[in-house]
Amino acid sequence: MSEANQNTMSAVGTPSGNVSPLSSLSAVLWIAWFSLREMSRRRRLLSLAAINLLPVVVVLIVRIWYPDQGGTAQLQLSALTHEVFVPFLIPIVAIFVGVSAIGEQVEDGTIVYPWTRPVRRRAIYLGRLLAAQSVATLLLAGSLILCFLIMVSSGPGVITWDFLKLYFFTFLVIFLGVFAYVALFAAMGTFLKKPILPAILFAFMWEGVSKVPARVQELTLRFHLTNLLPQTEAPPDDLPGMLEALLTAAVKRSPVPEAQSVAVLVAVTLVTTAVGIWLLRQKEIDK
């Protein structure tokens, strides 16, 4: 410590007599801002960014090597959204950003610092969650924007109304999906000491039931995300394609109203966030 400052402690003055906690909104925003900066520097973010380049690489390959065989941009985007973003990328990004958002701080003990500030625990939770959701959204949106730029680089002709509509709804699905999944996995991470495996099982086994018939599909987030997307399917032009189309039609439930899907996704986000806040309030530092 500096000798020059040895006797200047009083220079910083005394704390305000006000003992009201910081307003929840201010606390949430400050925690979110610093958490966003902290999360954006983690090494695992590089891995997630690399995974998010997968659809970009696919679109690039199609654009360069198969300019005439990749179908329309609309079909490419539809395939990417249905087969890559919704079933794989959104959950995987949400898992790795979500489970560590709050639970990791509790586990490693760094939660002690915000807990010893005049800030309510719900503000701490919401700030961290907001940062995690922002990071996940930026990663996925970045990937989608790169895909868009590559697709439209072939000329303005690909920009049809249906393409833009699908593009907009894909953004909406990413937004809603990230909020719901990250909120769910953040609560899971707050509750469990080792949440990764249960989260993976949920995302890739339970959510896989959207491929089976009956109303059980409606209990998955994936079903409701897919339900929000405009249907864009290429007509089958061969026997296997026709058989697959028949099978799909046989097991497929009639879509529920889009408003219902939005309501389900919002409700999952809100309920899991409330549960996560409650869990954090029960937590104790045991390290």
Added chain:
Amino acid sequence: MIMGAGVENSQARITADRVGKWFGEVIAVNNCSLSVGAGVVGLLGSNGAGKSTLFKMLAGLTEPNQGEVRVFGRRLRDEVGWYRKVGFCPENEVLPEWMTGREFLSLQLRLMGFDKAEVERRVAYWLERFELTDAAGRRLGGYSKGMRQKMKLAQALAHDPEVIFLDEPLNGMDPVSRKQSIDLVRELGEAGRTVLVSSHILPEVESMTSQIILIDRGRVLAEGSVTEIRDKIPEHPTTVALVSDDPRHLAGFLIGQDHVVSVGLDPDERVIVKTDHAINFYRTLPVWLLDNGLAVEEILTLDDSLEAVFDYLTQP
């Protein structure tokens, strides 16, 4: 001003009333009661004695299984606004690895409600005070153990709290930083802050305060000044050295007197007296000396160190 441990409840800033905490079958803290007013108080105990658990309960980070704790008469866990007046330096070294030192300190002050200018002023002051200014832009993950300790101390003190919990704050510090931190703790105590500082290293606590709370296996064994605690153990001999120009005469006189257990001479020709009741011995000694024309130039209490007290109190 009431200083230290064992103060009356009306003047206490920190109180614990029959507090207990257990994890499964392991009792971490057992029926502890204490009250702490202004000044520096050392919480002394070996590793695993329950110091950190007690700290966490006092700071509202862990709920006691029994009893209750209060800071400023409040339950911090329920009234978080009072954390504005509380500083907490945890024992473990964890810091958010991906934050820079400046960001970390800024966030802590932001959450205290300070505006941007005040945050910058305080961050600059405390980084300078702990000689961390050059490292302020580096990630905390790259800090040495000593630097991390200093950063933990800085975040606990930067908002100028009135009650400060420092859990093993000197761990990993180099000798110079250790000395400066000890001086800082004393300075805080003299400024009227309540500083509860824990350590398992006795000389560390002794260098910061004479007011101690002894804890072992989850129980508070004693609280007060080292001397007071020492005097609470009349059956345990206190060793006193008397410097006299006629030590043999003095030693001969003391043999057989009340409260004198044994008398001897050390190589420096000092009279070494073991007494079973220090207060009565000190009270009677001047009378004996005056009545018998004996002179004593200096009185030293040889085992008035925490080490001796602690060893004695924690003997099974």
